[in-house]
Amino acid sequence: MDRRTLLHTSAGLILSGLLPGIWSCSNPVLKQQAERYAFRPYRTGQTLxxxxxxxPPGRYFTNTYYNYNPWSPGGRYLALTELPYQDRVTKLGDIAYVVVIDLAAQRIRRVYPTRSWGYQYGALVQWGADDRTLYCNDVNGAGRAVGVRLDLTGNETFVTEGPLMDVDPARNIAIGPTLEYLNATQYSYGPPATGGEAGPMATLPPAASSxxxxxxxxLHTGKRTLLLPATELAAASTQEDQLGQYAHYVFSCRFxxxxxxxxIVQRRAWEDQQGKIHRNPSLLSYELATGRVQEAVSTQHWNMGSHHPTWHPDSTHFTMxxxxxxxxxxxxxxxxxxxDGGDFRVLSDSILGSGHPSIRPGGRYLLSDAYPFEPLxxxxxxIPIRLIDLEQQREHTVASIFTDLGQQYAIRRYWGPSKLDAHPTWNAAFDQVCFNGAPTGERAVLITDLTEFF
Structure with missing residues (x-):
């Protein structure tokens, strides 16, 4: 490809070709001035x-997910996704914005327009190694979701060949599945489909793909390679697909x-005669040094009622x-x-599980939330933002927050592609918690400071 080739991203930014599939672009959104506003206290004296x-009010926001830290490495800034609406199913072509909030100055700035977003992951926004570098995804000119690196102090944006779900600690490589396939088993995690939830949806044929x-x-060259084919994941799974009826999807992968x-969360989906998608999930681990894939949770055990695994801070265990x-x-x-599934233990026989759990270093405290339909x-x-002292077997409520936001702005136990989850997540010091909610009926992001509690 000629280096002078010019294209546009789906959000309209002009791309200049560097190598096949690798682009840089000028990002005029970065030139916009930050808007000043006032943070609003939430239930003073009623939270932990x-x-x-x-x-700010009148707009809609989400953090990335419960196991992504939205604070910048220096702690001053918060990176979120601003959604264009909250009352309908996402459709390709609708633009969301990556935004940065200056927590000290109480200012917000849009820094990138993207068409690769969903209600659950936003644009998969995450920080680089410093306060000037952000990563997210966008849809390229060929209609494929790809990773984007933003320089917040300059005007250049680097667009890669590959999708971005997680970035290694040194910020040398990114990993991710083909993001368009996320919607095949659960809509509004991947970039929107042309017709919304009605499709057409990007899907894989039955059997594992190589x-x-x-x-x-x-992340230096922008080039992508296939690190781990689905065939290797299938080979490590204890539940065999003897009839070749499963379409094998990678739904999540995190360092x-x-x-x-x-x-790795793998979903081996199949559709029954009534049109219902059966996900058949399992959890696997992949060792980078040896290439060994091991099953941590089988489909059989997952289907008994399991969800939301994440790494323990010790890097050896999962919490789920x-x-x-x-x-x-x-x-x-x-x-x-x-x-590898060993060393299994229940963390509490008296406190029920729920929501999206994660552990504070040291293993004493567990953070989670709940769904509006759960007993908690x-x-x-x-729903409660839950902080559980595993040593004392005692539960604290960080805050209670409205999340049961359906498409009609009514309490309706809505469970669909535009649902709102709190997704509480820690800062790097593990003394503040960021979570989603709709305390005034609009999707908002909140922070609770727990420094005095700890």
Whole structure:
């Protein structure tokens, strides 16, 4: 490809070709002035620590996910996705914005327009190694979701060949599945489809593919390579697909904190005669040094009632919600286990699991939320942000927040592609919590300061 070739991203930015599939572009959005506004106190005296709504009213925002830190490395800034609406299913062509909030100055600035976004992951926004570098995704001129690196102090944006779901600690490589396929098993995680949830949806044929799986992108050159094909993941799974009826999707892949392994949620989906998609998920780990793939949670155990695994800070274990029926327990529990499924233990026999759990270093405190339909919901569409002392087997409520936001702005126990999850997540010091909610009926992001509690 000629270096002088020019294209446009789906959001209209002009791209100049460097290598096939690798582009740089001028980003005029970065020139916009930051807007000043005031953070709003939230239920003063009724939360575990001082809590504020840190996004401006009249607009809609989300953090990236419960296991992504939205604070910049220096701690001054917060990176979020601003959504164009909250009352409908996403469709390709609708533009969201990556935004940066200056927590000290109480200012917000749009820094990038993107068409690769969803209600659950936003634009998969995450920080680089410093306060000037951000990563997200966009849809390129060929209609494929690709990673983007933003320089917040300049005007240049670097667009890669590969998708971006996670970035290694040194910010040398990014990993991710083909993001368009995320919607095949659960809509509004990947970039929007042309017709929304009605499709047409990007899907894979039955059987594991040797040409799809987890992509690795060099963040210096922008080139992508297939790191781990789906065939290798299928080979490590205990539940065989003897009839070749499963379409094998990578739904999530995240580096362990020490960068030695990748945790992988695999979904082997099939559609029954009534049109229902059966996900058949499992959890695997991939060791970067040896290439070994091991199953941590089988499809059989996951399907007993399990969800939302994430790495423990020790990089050896996962934390997850599971219903350990094989142990004679039919309740949802917070559990912990090694990357190969060993060293399994229930973290509490008296406190029910829920939501999106993560562990504070040291292992004493667990953070989570709940769904509005779960037994732990507060009622009236509100859910608790839960902080559980595993040593004392005692639960604290960080805050209660309204999340039961359906498409009609009513309490309706809505479970669909535009649902709102709180997704509480820690800062780097593990003394502040960022979470989503709709305290005034608009999707907002809040922060609770727990420094005095700890």
């Amino acid at each position: 620590g001082p809590t504020h709504i840190v996004t 040409e799809e799986g987890i992509w690795q992108t060099d 362990s904190p020490d960068y030695r392994r990748i945790g 919600n599971m219903t350990p029926q094989w142990l004679g327990d039919d309740k949802l529990r917070f559990v912990q286990f090694r990357y 919901a507060v009622g009236n569409g509100e």
